[in-house]
Amino acid sequence: MKVVQLTRHGASxxxxxxxxxxxxxxxxxxxxVEIRTASLNHxxxxxxxxxxxxxxxxPHIPGSDAAGVIVEVGSNVKEWRAGDExxxxxxxFCGKCPYCLxxxxxRCASYGILGETEAGVMQEFVCLPSHNIGPKPQTLxxxxxxxxxxxxxxxxxxLKNRAQxxxxxxxxxxxxxxxxxxxxxxxxxxxxxxVIATGGSEEKQKLAFSLGASEVLNHREPDLSxxxxxxxxxxxxxxxxxxxxxxxxPESMKALAVGGRLVTCGATTGVRAEINLRHLFYKRQSxxxxxxxxxxxxxxxxxxxxxxxxxxxxxRVFRFEQIQAAHDHLEFDHSFGKVILExxx
Ligand SMILES: [Zn+2]
Numbered sequence: 001m002k003v004v005q006l007t008r009h010g011a012s013x014x015x016x017x018x019x020x021x022x023x024x025x026x027x028x029x030x031x032x033v034e035i036r037t038a039s040l041n042h043x044x045x046x047x048x049x050x051x052x053x054x055x056x057x058x059p060h061i062p063g064s065d066a067a068g069v070i071v072e073v074g075s076n077v078k079e080w081r082a083g084d085e086x087x088x089x090x091x092x093f094c095g096k097c098p099y100c101l102x103x104x105x106x107r108c109a110s111y112g113i114l115g116e117t118e119a120g121v122m123q124e125f126v127c128l129p130s131h132n133i134g135p136k137p138q139t140l141x142x143x144x145x146x147x148x149x150x151x152x153x154x155x156x157x158x159l160k161n162r163a164q165x166x167x168x169x170x171x172x173x174x175x176x177x178x179x180x181x182x183x184x185x186x187x188x189x190x191x192x193x194x195v196i197a198t199g200g201s202e203e204k205q206k207l208a209f210s211l212g213a214s215e216v217l218n219h220r221e222p223d224l225s226x227x228x229x230x231x232x233x234x235x236x237x238x239x240x241x242x243x244x245x246x247x248x249x250p251e252s253m254k255a256l257a258v259g260g261r262l263v264t265c266g267a268t269t270g271v272r273a274e275i276n277l278r279h280l281f282y283k284r285q286s287x288x289x290x291x292x293x294x295x296x297x298x299x300x301x302x303x304x305x306x307x308x309x310x311x312x313x314x315x316r317v318f319r320f321e322q323i324q325a326a327h328d329h330l331e332f333d334h335s336f337g338k339v340i341l342e343x344x345x
Contacts, residue, residue, distance in 0.1 A: 003122065007058060012328050031133065034069050094110045229255070244268055
């Protein structure tokens with residue numbers, strides 16, 4: 001079978017298509033999935049370039065998000081059958097610690113991500129325990145299904161659990177054109193919030209409207225916070241959804257209402273941010289970090305998709321053999337939504 005292999009850190013030329021033995025079930029709790037589609041996340045770029053403090057033995061099979069069809073089922077697995085269409089749940093965890101037993105798998109001390117802490121899903125066939133798969137929503141194509149898991153779990157955990165966004169509140173979504181941003185706009189609407197979104201281009205702004213934002217601003221223009229306050233009778237946003245980092249942080253903080261919650265899952269433009277502590281305590285604001293989500297978050301996202309409340313936005317589809325071009329597209333020419341890989345032959 002064919003696999004994508006990262007053979008050296010750095011540019012996309014370190015990614016190659018290689019032949020490898022088709023895997024066999026290593027225990028009877030696993031299923032064998034034929035991968036039809038996969039999607040790229042910014043995590044794939046970080047791993048390719050090399051993450052400080054994280055040693056990834058090379059060669060490494062990348063990929064966290066995918067969808068496919070079950071071809072073989074271990075004898076202990078009762079809930080799945082060959083032929084079932086599935087999406088991959090990218091989180092890995094021990095399943096035994098107090099966090100795992102309480103349904104907070106993403107807090108597990110051994111929590112990892114397929115394609116980062118272990119071999120990923122960019123392979124023709126992959127063996128996984130059954131908690132790493134879920135039923136593909138009937139409403140989604142294989143390409144859309146592969147776009148869902150990591151970004152949706154992350155956004156849902158941020159809005160529902162961490163920021164506890166409520167009906168009638170105002171949500172400001174930075175970078176609505178990204179994978180997590182485009183999910184957050186739809187989830188904000190689903191949770192009954194008024195969604196103000198930002199996009200760095202006219203195309204992304206149009207997309208944000210089509211996903212359900214009631215107002216859309218350009219975060220590249222100055223004084224974003226002033227414009228948010230004009231739209232909210234001077235109050236600001238109850239929840240700010242951040243993942244851009246350094247470039248937008250000062251305005252994101254200024255746009256936050258009294259009692260507001262800023263929740264962040266990333267820093268694509270840099271990790272250094274300043275906080276005015278006087279503003280923070282006077283305004284009783286909260287800054288919340290978040291990453292990935294629990295199994296319950298994953299299943300709730302599938303439920304949202306089945307209700308057509310969540311439709312992943314696809315930017316462009318590449319074939320697996322174009323993995324280098326797909327990485328370059330996400331890195332340099334990315335417009336909006338998710339970059340998909342499909343078709344091994
Ligand atoms: Zn655990």
